[in-house]
Amino acid sequence: MLILVVNCGSSSVKYQARDTSLEGEKQVLAKGLIEEIGTKIPDHTEALAIMAEQLQGPLHGRTIDAIGHRVVQGGDIFTEPVLIDEKVLQQIDDLSPLAPLHNPAHVLGIKAATETYPGVPQVAVFDNAFHSTMPEHVYRYAVPHEFYDKYAVRRYGAHGTSHDYVTGVAAELLGIERDNFNAVIAHLGNGASMTAVKNGKCYDTSMGYTPLAGLIMGTRCGDIDPSVLTIVQQRGNISAEEMDRILNKESGLKGLTGHSDMREVENAAEAGDKNAKLALDMVTYRIAQYVGSYHVAVGGAQALVFTAGIGENSDVVRRGVVERLGALGVKLDESKNSVRSPEPRVISTEDSAMPVLVIPTNEELAIAIATEEIVSGR
Structure with a gap:
């Protein structure tokens, strides 16, 4: 499966195109970083159009099968990767107060990807999902219950995709x-x-x-x-x-x-x-x-x-x-x-x-694997 992994920031887009049928670094058919969105490049839609143009040569006309997006914050709503639809997109946007530097950019990136690759399934892979196993006495803060009940104030964490991947590699390395x-x-x-x-x-x-x-x-x-x-x-x-x-x-x-x-x-x-x-x-x-x-x-x-x-x-x-x-x-x-x-x-x-x-991290690989699993129904 040809997976496009996208990581949108407020002023940049980092991407990789990976063929999951190949092994190791041979999977990476193309990668790049587009910067200065909002200054030299007008918006994320234009940035992804540039990305699509940059991918034409390396992909030799192949069609993208699915797009996996890194999303920093899924709150306590999303504890695993999910296929993106309008409801999911709105929920990601609603969670922006928990990751004000990230989630708004992810939303813009998903919308831009929809315009650039209409009909291609998109998957959100959440940075905090790995941390959903924290027990309540660990993730709660000692503030009035109202803060938790009304505003969902608790510990969520981030970089979970990296932590998860590295944990598996480290355990395997040590036997x-x-x-x-x-x-x-x-x-x-x-x-x-x-x-x-x-x-x-x-x-x-x-x-x-x-x-x-x-x-x-x-x-x-x-x-x-x-x-x-x-x-x-x-x-x-x-x-x-x-x-x-x-x-x-x-x-x-x-x-x-x-x-x-x-x-x-x-x-x-x-x-x-x-x-x-x-x-x-x-x-x-x-x-x-x-x-x-x-x-x-x-x-x-x-x-x-x-x-x-x-x-x-x-x-x-x-x-x-x-x-x-x-x-x-x-x-x-x-x-x-x-x-x-x-x-x-x-x-x-x-x-x-x-x-x-x-242990070198490989969030793009982890996102590609998760995206393929969701799209293929595994």
Whole structure:
């Protein structure tokens, strides 16, 4: 089956065309990134028209069989992939307050795909679906019941497609049955989250009601005392909308260093920038905190797994995290940590209390598999 995987952001469209009858990377017939939507490119409809044109050569006239969309937030409505119809599209739109930077763009992308590929079945694969197995005492907040009953205020999480995929690969690499696998997964990119995996399923995750909670990210603040927000709003006469923008787009690494890209932060730290060094310490400390708490949550993790852009490529961040885990007996093999490779691998010493793994994520593959299963009725 020829599956088009689409990931729409507010100003970009990332895509892959995959032939699921082929093996490995041979599946990927074409891929690309279209940026500057809203500036150089008018809208998502035009962006997908450009995408369709770019696909003509690599696909040699083949017809797209189905389209799989990454959707960040499905709330507690969607706990698995679903075929998109008008009702589903409206529900995704209604859930936009839970992912204000993402769901509106997904809706625009789905509508644009409908115009570009009329009649082609489309499937929504939800980032938070993997986290639907969290028990209530984990996903609830200690706020009045009314907040939960009226506004569905609870922890949802994100990056679930990645966490799910990486969990399966890690268990297989270590020769452990997934149903018996306990791990801490660190998905570290510009957006970052941790997941406690217990018996192969999500038990807890660091992102919350929105993707703003948890780790320090490229432009997001992560965990913060809520009173900071109300006090700064009052003293600075800042609106709720402006505060939301600051926390999502001007905080995190960008707020601390002026750089939202971890590579630039690492370079600045190496050049002696004190703010960059502080940011690295803050980031690695926060990750190590979650490793410790999630190790307890799952009753003893059998692995710590790094994935996504930073997790897969930054030996500096991995080292900074593991150096803080001495009390757990976790040890890094520096020669293995310094190697860059597209292959799943162990980077800890043989006498480490738990193996430390680097597992390249492949959300596009996971979305393609889910899309094929839904469309074919498997």
